[in-house]
Amino acid sequence: MEQEIHIAGIVVYTQPAQLESIKSCIAEVPYAEVHAQDAHGKLVVTLETEGTKRTLDTMDAIRALPGVLDTVLVYQHAEPASALAQEIL
Template sequence: MSLNEVHISSLVVHVSPEHLNDIKPQIEAFENAEIYGDSPEGKIIVVLETKNQGFITDTIDAINNLPNVLSTVLVYHQIETEVDEDESDSKNTGIEYSQTEGEA
């Protein structure tokens, strides 16, 4: 039996408004990162879907270190866990668990 996790996180990235169109393609270049919206004030909503939490923190650090990024904040993190039964078992009775973490 093994655990398969999917981490779904959302971030708010605040950039200098005049650099919004320069930063967006740089964020989209990150694996598993998708932009869901932005505002003229320079705020970008980013959603990450990953298999481990380490990728989330690494991505936040990398985005925060991009030129003209003022801040990157994790606002939502959910962990979806599915238990896979032994491969030799003919019936798959996987159980799904969900855990949501509050605002960071």
């Protein structure tokens, strides 16, 4: 069975005073990237994982960080890893 790649978009709700430290922690997570933030403590993050379980485990780890109020899955897409290597015409 071919390996799948799962791409998830999540919103991380934080206490505004801890936004920068949470961003630093998320930056340490492999294949996690913060794309946007606002002054109220919201972060838009993407995760690339090898499966749904790993996505949920990563979300739980982020949710457990001090100052994180919640994480919400907004989008998830899965496809075979080989599809990412195909040229788009």
